[in-house]
Amino acid sequence: MVAVSVLRFRPSTPTAGALWTPLEWLSRHQVWVAFAAEVLVLLLVVWIAQRLLLRHLSSWHRRSGRAADDEFASSVRRDSVSLIRSAVKPLLLLGGLAIAVNSLPVVPAHILAMCNRLFALGMIVIALYVTYRAAMLVSHAWLRSSSARAELVDPAAFFIRVLFAGLGIMLLLDNLGVSLTAVWTSLGIGSIAVALALQDTLSNFFAGVYLRLDRPVKMGDYVKIEGKEEGYVDHLGWRSTWIKTRDNTVVVVPNAKLSSSVLTNYSMPGPQLECTVRFSVGYDADLDHVEAIVVEEAKALADTMPGLLADPAPYVELIPGFGAYALNLQLNFTVANYEGQFPAQHELRKRILARFRKEGIAVPYPQRDVHVYHGPNEKDLVSEFVGKRPIQKSA
Numbered sequence: 001m002v003a004v005s006v007l008r009f010r011p012s013t014p015t016a017g018a019l020w021t022p023l024e025w026l027s028r029h030q031v032w033v034a035f036a037a038e039v040l041v042l043l044l045v046v047w048i049a050q051r052l053l054l055r056h057l058s059s060w061h062r063r064s065g066r067a068a069d070d071e072f073a074s075s076v077r078r079d080s081v082s083l084i085r086s087a088v089k090p091l092l093l094l095g096g097l098a099i100a101v102n103s104l105p106v107v108p109a110h111i112l113a114m115c116n117r118l119f120a121l122g123m124i125v126i127a128l129y130v131t132y133r134a135a136m137l138v139s140h141a142w143l144r145s146s147s148a149r150a151e152l153v154d155p156a157a158f159f160i161r162v163l164f165a166g167l168g169i170m171l172l173l174d175n176l177g178v179s180l181t182a183v184w185t186s187l188g189i190g191s192i193a194v195a196l197a198l199q200d201t202l203s204n205f206f207a208g209v210y211l212r213l214d215r216p217v218k219m220g221d222y223v224k225i226e227g228k229e230e231g232y233v234d235h236l237g238w239r240s241t242w243i244k245t246r247d248n249t250v251v252v253v254p255n256a257k258l259s260s261s262v263l264t265n266y267s268m269p270g271p272q273l274e275c276t277v278r279f280s281v282g283y284d285a286d287l288d289h290v291e292a293i294v295v296e297e298a299k300a301l302a303d304t305m306p307g308l309l310a311d312p313a314p315y316v317e318l319i320p321g322f323g324a325y326a327l328n329l330q331l332n333f334t335v336a337n338y339e340g341q342f343p344a345q346h347e348l349r350k351r352i353l354a355r356f357r358k359e360g361i362a363v364p365y366p367q368r369d370v371h372v373y374h375g376p377n378e379k380d381l382v383s384e385f386v387g388k389r390p391i392q393k394s395a
Contacts, residue, residue: 087130094122121175128171132164155212200256201239207255208238217241217258221267222338229253246339266338272309274334275341277348280326281356282364287327291316293359294331297351305347307340308333326364 098119101112139156195202217223217233223243224230229251235242241258243251266273281290298314314333321328331348335341356363 087126090126091123094119094126117175121172124171124175125168128164128168132160135160135164152212155209204239204255207259208236210259211236211241211255216263217265218267221265223266224264225253225258226261226263271337272334273338273341274332275345277331277333277345277352278328279331279349279352280323280328280364282326282362285327285361287318287329289359290329290361293355294329294352297355298331298333298348301344301347301351302333305344307336308344309336325367 098116101115101119136157139160140153143153143156211217217236219233219236221233222231223233225243229243229245231243231245231251233241234244234250238255240252240254243253245251279294281287294316295314298308299310302308302310302314312334314331316329316331318327319330331352333344333348335344353363
């Protein structure tokens with residue numbers, strides 16, 4: 001009562017009245033003044049916490065950057081610092097705003113509950129976004145650190161987006177009070193209908209996932225599918241694979257067919273390919289001399305043609321071997337890639353033929369010797385043979 005009576009006292013002097021007016025205003029609005037002071041203190045604490053956290057992050061990044069480590073760890077560390085910096089401000093501001101609103105002296109209970117739910121949703125969205133960005137940067141840094149995993153960047157990003165989008169929608173509906181049981185039921189029925197309607201598309205899609213994980217082919221490989229379509233892999237899609245043939249046309253192969261077919265990849269395990277050129281010489285030819293001049297021509301061509309490799313060295317084999325009218329041999333050589341075998345075979349055949357003509361080595365052609373024997377009883381044999389045949393009478 002003493003305090004109340006003092007507050008109601010009004011001084012008579014002008015100087016005392018001038019000093020008393022702010023004090024009286026503060027006493028009447030002391031709740032709002034306390035709220036404003038709390039907000040100012042909270043903003044100051046948020047600012048100090050933000051500065052300290054960012055300073056520690058910068059110093060940690062500089063200290064760890066001096067250490068020698070791999071590119072993957074350095075990339076993850078750099079992106080992590082950038083991500084944390086971008087997430088600190090909205091988290092601190094949202095948290096400070098939530099504390100400030102809850103410190104208001106006069107707020108209806110239903111409005112306060114709605115504000116708190118909105119603040120919680122904001123915190124969830126920010127946390128979910130930060131987690132999504134962290135998963136994306138870790139997966140990208142790990143996949144791009146190796147050329148063998150570089151093609152999985154897009155599938156991994158698509159999977160992470162779908163996962164976090166579904167998780168975010170479920171958390172949002174749950175915080176808004178929507179029952180997830182009906183949602184799950186609807187999704188189950190809808191997924192069955194979609195699976196039946198898109199059976200072929202889903203089959204090709206999962207076959208594309210298998211091709212990217214198992215990696216039987218990659219971009220630029222020269223492949224042949226069950227002895228039919230062949231060419232360079234020009235595009236690896238989720239539904240189909242494009243093969244560019246040697247006559248500059250594109251064959252679109254569904255991934256389901258590609259994954260279930262017998263596939264010959266001429267670019268694996270490496271692009272180098274061993275090829276043969278077959279030729280024939282007569283039975284009277286000197287095989288050692290023939291082998292020496294053919295290998296000599298192949299080595300001479302390897303020095304001038306980039307696609308023909310001198311190492312491993314070319315060699316000649318007596319394969320298939322003995323023929324009906326000639327000796328069949330083959331020259332084995334190595335080319336840099338599948339496409340290089342055609343000009344190499346062309347030039348080698350020309351050189352071998354020219355060298356054979358120069359050395360006087362004949363290239364035999366198919367022939368058959370017919371031997372006719374004449375004996376003393378030749379007329380009797382012919383008469384006997386003719387006499388056994390029925391005589392055809394003309395009508």
